Amino acid sequence: MHSPLVENRLAGFDLVQANYKTIGDHGIRADFLIPQSNYTGKRPIIIRFHGGGFITGDSLFMEWFPQYLFDIAKEHNAVIVSPNYRLMPEATSLEIFDDVEDFWVWLHSPAVAELLSSHPTPTKLDLSRIITAGESAGGALSLCLALAHPDEIRAGTASFPNLIETTAQTEAPRLSGLSPDEADRLVDEAIERANRGEIRSSGMVPDRLDLMLAAIETGRNIKLYERGTEKDPRRALRHPMVRLDESDLKLPRGGLSIRHGQDDPIVPPVISQTFVDKARAALKGKPGGDKIALALQPGSHGFEGNTRSDEAWLQENLRVALEAWLE
Numbered sequence: 001m002h003s004p005l006v007e008n009r010l011a012g013f014d015l016v017q018a019n020y021k022t023i024g025d026h027g028i029r030a031d032f033l034i035p036q037s038n039y040t041g042k043r044p045i046i047i048r049f050h051g052g053g054f055i056t057g058d059s060l061f062m063e064w065f066p067q068y069l070f071d072i073a074k075e076h077n078a079v080i081v082s083p084n085y086r087l088m089p090e091a092t093s094l095e096i097f098d099d100v101e102d103f104w105v106w107l108h109s110p111a112v113a114e115l116l117s118s119h120p121t122p123t124k125l126d127l128s129r130i131i132t133a134g135e136s137a138g139g140a141l142s143l144c145l146a147l148a149h150p151d152e153i154r155a156g157t158a159s160f161p162n163l164i165e166t167t168a169q170t171e172a173p174r175l176s177g178l179s180p181d182e183a184d185r186l187v188d189e190a191i192e193r194a195n196r197g198e199i200r201s202s203g204m205v206p207d208r209l210d211l212m213l214a215a216i217e218t219g220r221n222i223k224l225y226e227r228g229t230e231k232d233p234r235r236a237l238r239h240p241m242v243r244l245d246e247s248d249l250k251l252p253r254g255g256l257s258i259r260h261g262q263d264d265p266i267v268p269p270v271i272s273q274t275f276v277d278k279a280r281a282a283l284k285g286k287p288g289g290d291k292i293a294l295a296l297q298p299g300s301h302g303f304e305g306n307t308r309s310d311e312a313w314l315q316e317n318l319r320v321a322l323e324a325w326l327e
Contacts, residue, residue: 006062006306009070012036013080018115020083020106021099026199028099030083030106031059032116033070034123039077042126044325046073046080047107047145051136051302053162053212053221054088054096056203063205064135064302066159071309076326079125081107084201085141087208089187089194092228093238099201100141104149127152131254131325135159136267136301139258143240146252155254155321159304162267163240163275164225175265176213183214187224216266241275244282251283254324255291257317261299269296293317 014034019027034043050057051064059082073080085099106112108127116123130153134142139161146156176183190211203209215221225238235242243249256279260272276294283289295317297303307314 009062009065009067012074013070014119014121016116016119018112021102023086023199026201028084028086028201029059030081030103032123033073033080033082034116034119034121035074035077035079036121037074037077041077042124044076044078044126044129045107045131046078047130047132047142048080048082049085049100049132049134049138049141049145050082051134051138051162052087052203052205052208053216054093054137054225055212055215055221056087056205056208057137058202058204059084061205063305066133066135066304066307068304068307068309068311068314069133072322075309079123087200087203088224089191089227090198090200091194093225094229094232094234096141097144097234097237100145101148104145129154129325131155131157131321133157133159134161136162140164140240143256143258144237144243146256147240147243147249148237150250150252153252154325155252155257157257157318157321158259160260160264160267160269160301161240161258161272161275163271164222176210176217178210178214178217180218183218184220186211186214187218187220191224241278244275244278249282251279251288251291252324253288254321255288255293257293257321259295259297259304259314259317261301261303262296263299264301264303266301272296291320293320 014036016032017029020030021028050059083103085096132142132146132153139158140163142158143156143161146153215224236246258272260269262269276292279292295313
C-alpha cells in the first residue's frame with residue numbers, strides 16, 4: 001500500500017496526457033501535471049524523466065516521483081512534463097535517445113500549444129524557462145538533455161543518475177532473489193522477445209522490476225545499453241562522462257545539480273562524484289564551472305522520494321539552478 005504522501009502527490013494538479021510519438025500502433029505517452037491555480041501567465045516547465053534502469057518504470061509511477069518536484073511546481077506555478085520512452089531490451093539505448101529528442105521537438109511544436117489551450121483551464125508554457133530533472137536512469141536522461149541543449153535549458157538536475165559508466169554497478173547486492181543462473185535466464189528471455197520486435201514504453205512497477213535487478217546483478221545492464229550501437233555509437237550523446245571530453249562542452253546558465261544517497265547499492269555514489277569532479281575540471285575557469293552542485297546525503301537508492309522542497313540541504317543544492325530557471 002502506498003503511503004498517504006505518495007497517494008496525495010497528484011492532489012492539486014490537473015493531468016493532461018498525449019502521445020508524443022507513435023511507432024506502428026504503439027503510442028509513447030507524455031503527461032502534463034498542471035497546478036490547479038488561477039495563474040494566467042506562461043508557466044515555467046519542469047521536464048522530468050522516470051527511472052527504472054532503462055528497463056522498467058512509468059512517467060506516473062508515484063513511488064519513484066519525488067515529492068519536492070510537486071512542491072516546487074505548486075510554489076512557482078510550473079508545469080511538470082513527464083514523458084515515457086522506449087525500454088530496454090526491446091529498444092536500444094540509441095532508440096531511447098531518439099525518443100528523448102523527439103519528445104523535445106514535440107514539446108516545442110504547435111501541437112502541444114493547441115493541446116494545452118483546449119484544456120478546461122487553458123495553459124501556456126514558457127519555453128524559455130525549462131529545467132530538467134530525473135531519477136536514476138531518468139537522471140542520466142536529464143543530464144544528457146541538458147548537455148545537448150544548454151542554450152535552451154536553464155539548468156539540469158539529476159538524482160542518483162545511472163550513468164552506465166563503470167563496472168561498479170556489477171557489485172550490486174542480490175536484491176532480486178534470483179540465483180545467477182536464473183537472473184541470466186530472465187535477461188536472455190527478454191532479449192528473445194526484443195528480437196521478435198516487441199515494443200515497451202511503460203513498466204508499472206512491480207512489472208519488470210525483477211528483470212531490471214537481474215540485469216544489474218549480472219552486469220548485463222551495461223551490455224544491454226551498448227547493444228545495437230556498434231555501427232553508430234554516438235557515445236557523447238549517451239554517455240555524459242564522454243560528453244565532458246568534447247571541445248564544445250557547454251552547460252546551461254544555471255549549471256548542473258546532482259543528489260545521491262551515500263549508501264546507494266544500485267548506483268554507487270562514486271559515479272556521481274566522479275562525474276562532478278570531471279565536469280568541474282573540464283570547465284575550470286570557464287562559464288558554468290562554478291555551478292556544478294553535488295549533495296551526498298544519508299540514504300539508499302531513491303532516498304529522496306518523500307523529501308519536501310523546504311529541506312535546507314535540498315534548497316542549497318538547487319539554489320543556483322532554481323534561480324536561473326526563474327529569472
